[in-house]
Amino acid sequence: MSKNATSFICQTCGFASAKWLGRCPDCGNWNSFTEEKAGAVSAKSRSGPASKPVRLSEVHTEDAPRILTANAEFDRVLGGGLVPGSLVLLGGEPGIGKSTLLLQIAQALQARGRRVLYVSGEESAQQIKMRAERLGSEDAGEIFVLAESSLEAILGAVTGIRPTDLIVDSIQTTFSEALESAPGSISQVRHVAACFLNLAKTDQVPVFLIGHVTKDGSIAGPKALEHIVDTVLYFEGERHHNHRIVRAVKNRFGAANEIGVFEMTGRGLLPVQSPSDLFLKEREEAAPGSAVACALEGTRPILVEVQALVLSSQYGTARRTATGLDYNRISLLVAMMEKRMGIPMTGCDIYVNAAGGLQIDEPASDLALFAAILSSFRNRALPPSTVLIGELGLSGEVRPVSQAHVRVREAAAMGFRRCILPAGNIPLHDPVESIELIPLRTILELSEAIFGGTVAGA
Ligand code: TYD
Ligand code: MG
Numbered sequence: 001m002s003k004n005a006t007s008f009i010c011q012t013c014g015f016a017s018a019k020w021l022g023r024c025p026d027c028g029n030w031n032s033f034t035e036e037k038a039g040a041v042s043a044k045s046r047s048g049p050a051s052k053p054v055r056l057s058e059v060h061t062e063d064a065p066r067i068l069t070a071n072a073e074f075d076r077v078l079g080g081g082l083v084p085g086s087l088v089l090l091g092g093e094p095g096i097g098k099s100t101l102l103l104q105i106a107q108a109l110q111a112r113g114r115r116v117l118y119v120s121g122e123e124s125a126q127q128i129k130m131r132a133e134r135l136g137s138e139d140a141g142e143i144f145v146l147a148e149s150s151l152e153a154i155l156g157a158v159t160g161i162r163p164t165d166l167i168v169d170s171i172q173t174t175f176s177e178a179l180e181s182a183p184g185s186i187s188q189v190r191h192v193a194a195c196f197l198n199l200a201k202t203d204q205v206p207v208f209l210i211g212h213v214t215k216d217g218s219i220a221g222p223k224a225l226e227h228i229v230d231t232v233l234y235f236e237g238e239r240h241h242n243h244r245i246v247r248a249v250k251n252r253f254g255a256a257n258e259i260g261v262f263e264m265t266g267r268g269l270l271p272v273q274s275p276s277d278l279f280l281k282e283r284e285e286a287a288p289g290s291a292v293a294c295a296l297e298g299t300r301p302i303l304v305e306v307q308a309l310v311l312s313s314q315y316g317t318a319r320r321t322a323t324g325l326d327y328n329r330i331s332l333l334v335a336m337m338e339k340r341m342g343i344p345m346t347g348c349d350i351y352v353n354a355a356g357g358l359q360i361d362e363p364a365s366d367l368a369l370f371a372a373i374l375s376s377f378r379n380r381a382l383p384p385s386t387v388l389i390g391e392l393g394l395s396g397e398v399r400p401v402s403q404a405h406v407r408v409r410e411a412a413a414m415g416f417r418r419c420i421l422p423a424g425n426i427p428l429h430d431p432v433e434s435i436e437l438i439p440l441r442t443i444l445e446l447s448e449a450i451f452g453g454t455v456a457g458a
Contacts, residue, residue, distance in 0.1 A: 008033040009186050036187050037180040069108045073262055073271035077233055077246050079254015085204040086253065087197050089225060091211040092235025097244050097269055098210045100131065102167045104268050107137040109165050115142045117163035121149030121173030135268040151176040151192050163205065168196065170210040193228045226250060241357045243278060244269060258298025276303035276414050279356040285384045289376030292387045293368030294407040295360045301410035303387065305355040306365065308372035313349045324354030325369065326361050333370050333392065340396040340443055343377065363391040364401040371450055382450050386418040387411040396443040400424035408432045420449050
């Protein structure tokens, strides 16, 4: 390709085409092609100094301990602290708290004697100062701020200041003068990320990149970025709640799906000690349509209330909506309810919701969801102090879940007295006292277990 050749690049997945296309043949997105000049960056500028192969047995790991940020929840999502030389992407909607969280991390790191450079292409140094004052931690003078969006200028500043940690707010506003495409375009985002990766790996400086998400919840140019970086963290949930969930979607140095739970306060994001407490806080025990599930998020079990509202449909077609839960899963459970239990759901509107803005996509919450829908349909509350765990198979069998003992222990620790769980999980790997276990083999036994009655009909 000649140096000035242009090509059309899909801004979602990076697919390149010689001519403009309305729909990307790769990812199927409409109207995502933008013209970009190709070839301005030589392959050489991307790679670091040539490295030699070494024996795996001779590679030492002990000289690179993790850096603890002293923020328990953040350390947890990172997989137990920050790894030197790692590249971390933090994504989330505007206003959810990305800049706040990373400024707090900058403060925590400098309190540990580190030297942090916070680069912002979005805010002025004064604005960052105002936020830092609001967060109110002591600044020993080792946080440097730079309001800059040129990649070359940022790399220049890094050479001058020699920070131990670098924060870039945001990847979309940072652009390289070596490329002609606009800031935020996929080739810019990719190039900028590759340069920071190089910096992270050669100087062993952890680099945090803030990324904005588009309306459909993905970081602009996500596919291109997610495989470059070591760790991808997303802010989940809604801005309207006071708490925020940060999830590790990908982590080369820890468990994926690990979550950190924070509360947004007047002094920044504070770690939440007991997430189960938080997600059950507003629960009303005797309300029909409410059930408690225990989801395993990364390595941590979290109790969460799932709610369902079932009512007969006013219009021809039944409405079904799911917030925080998988819509397809609901359809499947409802179909099963009709077929296996003979409950007529066709004419019902069904709304389900995971309380507190948590996103649950684990099949182990099937049983709780099923019970919530059934409970709302019958307008009968579930027995108090009961947790439901279990995955449902298509023929109505209740399938064992992973780490059942961890979930049961969390339920017992949170004061629940009864746990309905798959028979296949009993005996528990590690027995838990002080909680009654009710095993189920098939979904037909559920009604008996929760209502004490028979299964038949509505
Ligand atoms: P911000 O970090 O600017 O969001 P992002 O970088 O993701 O766009 O945070 C935005 C919100 O957080 C803003 O609406 C104000 C609120 N906030 C607090 O409630 N308490 C605080 O201590 C701070 C700094 C911000
Ligand atoms: Mg911001």
